[in-house]
Amino acid sequence: MSETSTEESSCPNGGSQLTLDGSVPVVEITNLQTKFGRTVIHNELNLTIEQGEILSLVGGSGTGKTVLLRQMLGLERPSRGCVRIFGEDISQASAEHLQQLRNHWGMLFQQGALYSALTVFDNVAQPMRELHALSPELIRAAVLLKMNMVGLGPEHANKMPSDLSGGMIKRVALARALALEPQLLFLDEPTAGLDPDLSESFVALIKSLHRELGLTVVMVTHDLDTLFALSTRIAVLAEKHVIAVGPTREVIQFDHPFIKDFFLGDRGKRALEALE
Ligand SMILES: Nc1ncnc2c1ncn2[C@@H]1O[C@H](COP(=O)(O)OP(=O)(O)OP(=O)(O)O)[C@@H](O)[C@H]1O
Numbered sequence: 001m002s003e004t005s006t007e008e009s010s011c012p013n014g015g016s017q018l019t020l021d022g023s024v025p026v027v028e029i030t031n032l033q034t035k036f037g038r039t040v041i042h043n044e045l046n047l048t049i050e051q052g053e054i055l056s057l058v059g060g061s062g063t064g065k066t067v068l069l070r071q072m073l074g075l076e077r078p079s080r081g082c083v084r085i086f087g088e089d090i091s092q093a094s095a096e097h098l099q100q101l102r103n104h105w106g107m108l109f110q111q112g113a114l115y116s117a118l119t120v121f122d123n124v125a126q127p128m129r130e131l132h133a134l135s136p137e138l139i140r141a142a143v144l145l146k147m148n149m150v151g152l153g154p155e156h157a158n159k160m161p162s163d164l165s166g167g168m169i170k171r172v173a174l175a176r177a178l179a180l181e182p183q184l185l186f187l188d189e190p191t192a193g194l195d196p197d198l199s200e201s202f203v204a205l206i207k208s209l210h211r212e213l214g215l216t217v218v219m220v221t222h223d224l225d226t227l228f229a230l231s232t233r234i235a236v237l238a239e240k241h242v243i244a245v246g247p248t249r250e251v252i253q254f255d256h257p258f259i260k261d262f263f264l265g266d267r268g269k270r271a272l273e274a275l276e
Contacts, residue, residue: 028084032071051214105186116161120147170194236256252264
């Protein structure tokens with residue numbers, strides 16, 4: 001885990017605030033502060049994400065979206081405050097426990113991040129093999145099932161990442177992110193680098209997987225079409241914290257220069273019109 005300047009990163013006693021239906025939120029971030037040296041990136045940042053949401057994080061460049069995502073993944077520790085995932089304080093979790101928790105979430109990195117020396121099959125199988133608990137037959141069946149879920153037939157199993165198009169790399173990376181049947185999926189710029197048609201079909205795939213698997217999704221994206229098509233709520237990062245969070249239509253009404261620029265420029269208006 002990489003270190004920011006840590007002062008007292010911990011959660012208040014007493015456990016998670018329950019949601020309206022009495023369940024524990026999937027993600028609960030409380031009074032989070034992130035400092036690199038003297039530079040404060042986040043301050044008094046709060047965010048709760050409930051089961052089944054697709055929450056998109058947006059904000060200007062350098063507002064700390066990626067850092068926040070990495071903190072939710074347990075890859076970075078905040079300087080202060082609390083990050084609970086499935087009710088567990090992950091900044092206090094031991095490396096071993098964090099590894100177990102990681103099996104409950106999947107991550108799709110921006111560039112796909114496939115192992116270039118491994119075939120499609122082996123890339124998807126890798127998280128399953130790391131469990132050291134599944135037989136080769138079970139892994140084979142599960143890999144083919146995950147490939148099928150993302151629209152890749154068995155004929156692609158022995159291909160190398162260098163043989164794949166950008167859209168296929170994203171699909172393989174998504175199959176790998178889903179390998180351990182996570183309840184929570186993190187997406188970093190899922191449609192970056194895809195042309196509009198591929199982007200649209202990848203969005204449709206995420207939408208159907210979200211529905212079928214009952215996933216909770218946390219996404220960082222600059223792409224307004226992707227944002228509007230997928231998000232059940234949007235959280236806007238500015239001035240070191242979440243300045244607005246809610247359904248798209250509510251957030252875009254919020255009176256803030258970043259929100260006006262980002263959502264109500266020409267591109268934003270076109271994307272909104274396409275949604276109506
Ligand atoms: N390990 C680090 N050490 C020092 N500064 C860092 C570190 N990681 C991130 N930062 C700084 O924290 C700030 C937030 O970075 P982050 O990558 O989270 O921004 P972002 O909102 O994702 O930006 P973008 O939209 O441009 O990708 C940046 O100013 C970055 O330089």
